[in-house]
Amino acid sequence: MEGSLKIRVGNVDFYYGPAQALYDVSLDVPARQVTALIGPSGCGKSTFLRLLNRMNELIPDTRLEGRVEIDGEDIYDNGTDVIELRRRVGMIFQKSNPFPMSVYENVAYGLRVNGMARDRGEIDRIVETTLRSAALWD
Template sequence: MNVNPHISLDVQSAASPPRAVKVRARNVDVFYGDKQALFDVSLDVPERSVTALIGPSGCGKSTFLRCINRMNDTIVGARVEGTIELDGEDVNDRGLDPVLLRARVGMVFQKPNPFPKSIYENVAYGPRIHGLATSKSELDGIVETSLKRAGLWKEVSDRLHQSGSGLSGGQQQRLVIARAIAVKPEVILMDEPSSALDPIASARIEELMDELREEYTIVIVTHSMAQAARVSQKTAFFHLGKLIEAGPTDEIFTNPRDSRTQDYITGRFG
């Protein structure tokens, strides 16, 4: 990957007051059968901000992301050790229902994956099954508000009952984001959310992240150094399953402490 080391930065100043920790990971190891994918990862994710996870393919970024809402539970042979806390509560506690956890921690994947339903039903599905609306009018309000927050309402308000799969790729990804925020999550995980999109749609997703971080905690996996620099306030660099370093995005990109971080950012490997 050839990356310009002089990426322009427009991020929260390092002098800004620190935010409270929303997600706290300590000594996290992940195994897929006999293969260890993550080694002793400890990371704090601050609330109402964007934290970017960067690093070469296969370095453990997505594996760590999936730990936060226990998506690794769905993989046969996966085992997670260590602790991950959401507001001080262990997400791996056996008494914690993973369905309820995933309502609090939404996820947006690399490829837009709307349900084979109408635009309206895509957004209404979560609030309906979680009992968040007591009437049709209340559900209508949730759908409208979610689509507005995802920056999609003006484009689809006159075709809510048409299939979500008929939208463009960028619109589908914003529909998926609307679906995620409809259940009022606290955290939104995004795994390469714009890598399958054209530059214009990608820019819209980045603008949306900047708007959403005022209300939500966002963790994004991205291969794009420029995207990480533009959208995040904190950056964590992973390499070979280990967290090499993490800190304010401007510091990671302009004055990394570890030579491996410097080599990756400047395109010497990755």
């Protein structure tokens, strides 16, 4: 079965101030597959990934040229809801970044802000299952 296209990156150049970090990058990423980016330190992997949910915009004086489409939509379109985009395009960084609250509350946070659990009992169960599957419960 042929997989569908999830992400299409076309002719992307990216700049930190005057310094260009990405040069004419084009890449199609299929849905429902694992795609890995491999390359030496500083080659632009993290810069590229941060383009996919517009996190680079949080860095002052950066500039993008080219096109990034997810599910056929240009995510750099003026009409894009960036909060909704970042909810769909999640990222896990090499350095963890817990919020300054308990481990329980860190795990429960996403459930709470997205209204994904019916009651405290359900949050308790999901937090335990999640921590157990990450070998952190004990």
